[in-house]
Amino acid sequence: MDAAGVDKEEARVYALFAPTRTNAILDLTAVTFLASMGIRVLITAARTAKSRGVRLVIVSPPGLVREALTNAGLVGVLDVVDDVASATQSLQSGNHQPGG
Amino acid sequence: MSATFARTIPAALSRLGVVLDELEAFLAANGVDDRAAYATQLVCEELAANTIRHGCDAADAREIDLSIRVDVGASIQIHFEDNAPSFDPTRAPAPITPADITDARIGGLGIHLIRRSTASFTWSRAGDRNCIDAVVPRGGP
Numbered sequence: 001m002d003a004a005g006v007d008k009e010e011a012r013v014y015a016l017f018a019p020t021r022t023n024a025i026l027d028l029t030a031v032t033f034l035a036s037m038g039i040r041v042l043i044t045a046a047r048t049a050k051s052r053g054v055r056l057v058i059v060s061p062p063g064l065v066r067e068a069l070t071n072a073g074l075v076g077v078l079d080v081v082d083d084v085a086s087a088t089q090s091l092q093s094g095n096h097q098p099g100g
Numbered sequence: 101m102s103a104t105f106a107r108t109i110p111a112a113l114s115r116l117g118v119v120l121d122e123l124e125a126f127l128a129a130n131g132v133d134d135r136a137a138y139a140t141q142l143v144c145e146e147l148a149a150n151t152i153r154h155g156c157d158a159a160d161a162r163e164i165d166l167s168i169r170v171d172v173g174a175s176i177q178i179h180f181e182d183n184a185p186s187f188d189p190t191r192a193p194a195p196i197t198p199a200d201i202t203d204a205r206i207g208g209l210g211i212h213l214i215r216r217s218t219a220s221f222t223w224s225r226a227g228d229r230n231c232i233d234a235v236v237p238r239g240g241p
Contacts, residue, residue, distance in 0.1 A: 033138070033141065033142075035142060035145045035146060035149070035210070035213070036146060036149075036206075036209040036210035037210075039206075039209060040206045040209070043201065043206055044206075046201045046204075047201055047202060047204075050201055064134065064135065064138045068142070068213065071212075071213055071216040072209055072212065072213060073195070073197040073198060073204075077198050077199070077200060077201050077203075077204055078201065
Protein backbone atom coordinates (compact mmCIF):
# COMPACT_ATOMS: atom_id res chain seq x y z
CA MET A 1 0.00 0.00 0.00
CA ASP A 2 2.09 2.85 -1.33
CA ALA A 3 1.00 6.31 -2.43
CA ALA A 4 0.33 5.20 -5.98
CA GLY A 5 -1.68 2.12 -5.03
CA VAL A 6 -3.53 3.24 -1.96
CA ASP A 7 -6.47 4.83 -3.78
CA LYS A 8 -7.49 1.46 -5.21
CA GLU A 9 -7.50 -0.17 -1.78
CA GLU A 10 -8.96 2.70 0.20
CA ALA A 11 -12.49 2.33 -1.10
CA ARG A 12 -12.41 -1.43 -0.48
CA VAL A 13 -11.33 -0.91 3.11
CA TYR A 14 -14.02 1.68 3.86
CA ALA A 15 -16.62 -0.53 2.16
CA LEU A 16 -16.08 -3.05 4.95
CA PHE A 17 -18.24 -0.87 7.16
CA ALA A 18 -20.76 0.38 4.63
CA PRO A 19 -23.50 -2.28 4.52
CA THR A 20 -23.96 -3.19 8.16
CA ARG A 21 -22.54 -2.48 11.54
CA THR A 22 -20.49 -5.63 11.77
CA ASN A 23 -17.03 -6.44 13.03
CA ALA A 24 -14.38 -6.79 10.35
CA ILE A 25 -11.04 -8.47 9.78
CA LEU A 26 -8.54 -6.71 7.53
CA ASP A 27 -5.93 -9.23 6.37
CA LEU A 28 -2.59 -7.63 5.43
CA THR A 29 -0.80 -10.97 5.06
CA ALA A 30 -0.27 -10.44 1.31
CA VAL A 31 0.78 -6.80 1.73
CA THR A 32 4.53 -6.44 1.15
CA PHE A 33 4.89 -2.68 1.53
CA LEU A 34 3.11 -0.21 3.78
CA ALA A 35 3.81 3.52 3.62
CA SER A 36 2.22 6.40 5.50
CA MET A 37 -0.60 6.70 2.95
CA GLY A 38 -1.57 3.10 3.63
CA ILE A 39 -1.26 3.58 7.37
CA ARG A 40 -3.58 6.57 7.07
CA VAL A 41 -6.23 4.26 5.61
CA LEU A 42 -5.84 1.87 8.54
CA ILE A 43 -6.17 4.70 11.06
CA THR A 44 -9.27 6.07 9.35
CA ALA A 45 -10.81 2.61 9.12
CA ALA A 46 -10.16 1.93 12.81
CA ARG A 47 -11.70 5.28 13.74
CA THR A 48 -14.73 4.50 11.58
CA ALA A 49 -15.13 1.12 13.26
CA LYS A 50 -14.89 2.66 16.69
CA SER A 51 -17.40 5.38 15.89
CA ARG A 52 -19.85 2.72 14.70
CA GLY A 53 -19.35 0.58 17.78
CA VAL A 54 -17.79 -2.33 15.91
CA ARG A 55 -14.34 -3.85 15.89
CA LEU A 56 -11.68 -3.89 13.22
CA VAL A 57 -9.01 -6.55 13.71
CA ILE A 58 -5.94 -6.19 11.51
CA VAL A 59 -4.00 -9.31 10.57
CA SER A 60 -0.32 -8.50 10.10
CA PRO A 61 2.19 -11.32 10.53
CA PRO A 62 5.61 -10.51 12.04
CA GLY A 63 7.81 -8.95 9.36
CA LEU A 64 8.65 -5.64 7.74
CA VAL A 65 5.04 -4.47 7.33
CA ARG A 66 4.35 -5.23 11.01
CA GLU A 67 7.52 -3.29 11.87
CA ALA A 68 6.19 -0.31 9.91
CA LEU A 69 3.10 -0.35 12.11
CA THR A 70 5.31 -0.63 15.18
CA ASN A 71 7.53 2.25 14.01
CA ALA A 72 4.41 4.34 13.51
CA GLY A 73 3.51 3.69 17.15
CA LEU A 74 0.28 1.95 16.20
CA VAL A 75 0.63 -1.68 17.25
CA GLY A 76 -0.58 -0.85 20.74
CA VAL A 77 -3.37 1.33 19.34
CA LEU A 78 -4.71 -0.68 16.42
CA ASP A 79 -6.08 -4.15 17.09
CA VAL A 80 -3.29 -6.18 15.42
CA VAL A 81 -2.88 -9.96 15.48
CA ASP A 82 -0.55 -12.41 13.73
CA ASP A 83 -3.01 -14.48 11.69
CA VAL A 84 -6.64 -14.83 10.62
CA ALA A 85 -7.31 -17.61 13.12
CA SER A 86 -6.27 -15.31 15.94
CA ALA A 87 -8.46 -12.54 14.55
CA THR A 88 -11.47 -14.83 14.34
CA GLN A 89 -10.86 -16.14 17.84
CA SER A 90 -10.50 -12.60 19.15
CA LEU A 91 -13.81 -11.51 17.67
CA GLN A 92 -15.62 -14.67 18.84
CA SER A 93 -14.29 -14.35 22.37
CA GLY A 94 -14.93 -10.64 22.52
CA ASN A 95 -11.31 -10.17 23.55
CA HIS A 96 -10.99 -6.52 22.75
CA GLN A 97 -7.43 -5.36 22.15
CA PRO A 98 -6.39 -1.68 22.19
CA GLY A 99 -8.21 0.61 19.84
CA GLY A 100 -11.44 1.17 21.63
CA MET B 101 31.97 -1.46 -5.84
CA SER B 102 28.77 0.54 -6.07
CA ALA B 103 25.73 0.82 -8.31
CA THR B 104 23.55 3.84 -8.95
CA PHE B 105 19.86 4.25 -9.68
CA ALA B 106 18.71 7.68 -10.87
CA ARG B 107 15.40 8.95 -12.17
CA THR B 108 13.87 12.39 -12.71
CA ILE B 109 10.11 12.56 -13.21
CA PRO B 110 7.24 15.04 -13.10
CA ALA B 111 5.60 15.12 -9.67
CA ALA B 112 2.74 12.70 -10.35
CA LEU B 113 1.68 9.59 -8.46
CA SER B 114 1.25 7.62 -11.67
CA ARG B 115 4.90 8.17 -12.58
CA LEU B 116 6.09 7.55 -9.06
CA GLY B 117 4.64 4.04 -8.98
CA VAL B 118 6.67 3.03 -12.01
CA VAL B 119 9.89 4.45 -10.55
CA LEU B 120 9.38 2.69 -7.23
CA ASP B 121 8.85 -0.61 -9.03
CA GLU B 122 12.10 -0.03 -10.93
CA LEU B 123 13.86 0.87 -7.69
CA GLU B 124 12.67 -2.35 -6.06
CA ALA B 125 14.10 -4.36 -8.95
CA PHE B 126 17.38 -2.42 -8.83
CA LEU B 127 17.82 -3.07 -5.11
CA ALA B 128 17.11 -6.77 -5.53
CA ALA B 129 19.51 -7.05 -8.48
CA ASN B 130 22.25 -5.53 -6.36
CA GLY B 131 21.81 -7.90 -3.45
CA VAL B 132 20.42 -5.41 -0.96
CA ASP B 133 18.94 -7.19 2.05
CA ASP B 134 15.20 -7.08 2.50
CA ARG B 135 15.22 -4.70 5.46
CA ALA B 136 17.49 -2.13 3.82
CA ALA B 137 15.55 -2.42 0.55
CA TYR B 138 12.28 -1.83 2.38
CA ALA B 139 13.73 1.19 4.18
CA THR B 140 15.12 2.64 0.95
CA GLN B 141 11.82 2.26 -0.86
CA LEU B 142 9.97 3.74 2.10
CA VAL B 143 12.22 6.82 2.26
CA CYS B 144 11.92 7.47 -1.50
CA GLU B 145 8.17 6.89 -1.42
CA GLU B 146 7.58 9.21 1.52
CA LEU B 147 9.75 12.02 0.15
CA ALA B 148 8.22 11.85 -3.32
CA ALA B 149 4.65 11.51 -2.05
CA ASN B 150 5.21 14.51 0.21
CA THR B 151 6.34 16.59 -2.76
CA ILE B 152 3.38 15.46 -4.85
CA ARG B 153 0.80 16.02 -2.11
CA HIS B 154 2.13 19.27 -0.67
CA GLY B 155 4.78 20.71 -2.95
CA CYS B 156 2.43 21.06 -5.89
CA ASP B 157 0.09 23.38 -4.01
CA ALA B 158 2.18 26.41 -4.92
CA ALA B 159 0.25 29.31 -6.37
CA ASP B 160 2.67 29.68 -9.25
CA ALA B 161 2.33 27.59 -12.36
CA ARG B 162 5.72 25.91 -12.25
CA GLU B 163 5.92 22.30 -13.23
CA ILE B 164 7.21 20.43 -10.20
CA ASP B 165 9.72 17.68 -10.83
CA LEU B 166 11.54 15.38 -8.49
CA SER B 167 14.76 13.42 -8.72
CA ILE B 168 15.71 10.26 -6.89
CA ARG B 169 19.26 8.92 -6.83
CA VAL B 170 20.19 5.83 -4.87
CA ASP B 171 23.82 4.72 -4.54
CA VAL B 172 24.32 1.20 -3.25
CA GLY B 173 27.68 0.62 -1.60
CA ALA B 174 28.68 -0.23 1.95
CA SER B 175 25.55 1.70 2.89
CA ILE B 176 22.72 3.06 0.78
CA GLN B 177 22.97 6.77 0.01
CA ILE B 178 19.75 8.46 -1.07
CA HIS B 179 19.77 11.88 -2.71
CA PHE B 180 16.37 13.42 -3.38
CA GLU B 181 15.62 16.75 -5.03
CA ASP B 182 12.55 18.71 -6.05
CA ASN B 183 11.82 22.25 -7.22
CA ALA B 184 8.84 22.68 -4.90
CA PRO B 185 8.69 25.59 -2.44
CA SER B 186 11.28 25.48 0.32
CA PHE B 187 10.42 22.89 2.96
CA ASP B 188 12.76 21.33 5.50
CA PRO B 189 11.24 18.00 6.60
CA THR B 190 14.00 17.41 9.12
CA ARG B 191 12.54 20.19 11.27
CA ALA B 192 9.11 18.62 11.45
CA PRO B 193 8.20 17.72 15.05
CA ALA B 194 8.07 14.09 16.03
CA PRO B 195 4.52 12.81 16.40
CA ILE B 196 3.30 12.00 19.88
CA THR B 197 2.72 8.29 20.43
CA PRO B 198 -1.06 7.96 20.53
CA ALA B 199 -2.76 6.40 23.52
CA ASP B 200 -5.91 5.66 21.54
CA ILE B 201 -6.90 5.47 17.89
CA THR B 202 -8.75 8.76 18.20
CA ASP B 203 -5.45 10.42 19.17
CA ALA B 204 -3.48 8.95 16.25
CA ARG B 205 -2.17 11.73 14.03
CA ILE B 206 -1.87 11.17 10.31
CA GLY B 207 0.13 14.28 9.42
CA GLY B 208 3.87 13.94 9.87
CA LEU B 209 3.79 10.18 9.92
CA GLY B 210 5.81 9.82 6.72
CA ILE B 211 8.65 11.97 8.03
CA HIS B 212 8.60 10.01 11.29
CA LEU B 213 8.95 6.76 9.33
CA ILE B 214 11.90 8.23 7.40
CA ARG B 215 13.65 9.08 10.65
CA ARG B 216 13.08 5.55 11.93
CA SER B 217 14.47 4.08 8.71
CA THR B 218 17.66 6.11 8.31
CA ALA B 219 21.00 6.64 10.01
CA SER B 220 21.09 10.25 8.82
CA PHE B 221 18.56 12.58 7.21
CA THR B 222 19.55 16.11 6.15
CA TRP B 223 18.04 18.91 4.08
CA SER B 224 19.50 21.89 2.23
CA ARG B 225 18.23 24.45 -0.27
CA ALA B 226 20.22 24.91 -3.48
CA GLY B 227 18.75 27.60 -5.72
CA ASP B 228 15.12 26.68 -6.26
CA ARG B 229 15.55 23.09 -5.15
CA ASN B 230 15.04 21.17 -1.93
CA CYS B 231 17.92 18.69 -1.54
CA ILE B 232 17.62 15.82 0.89
CA ASP B 233 20.31 13.30 1.70
CA ALA B 234 19.61 10.19 3.69
CA VAL B 235 21.61 7.10 4.57
CA VAL B 236 20.15 3.66 5.06
CA PRO B 237 22.54 1.15 6.64
CA ARG B 238 22.77 -2.26 5.02
CA GLY B 239 21.92 -5.13 7.27
CA GLY B 240 19.98 -2.75 9.54
CA PRO B 241 19.03 -0.51 11.16
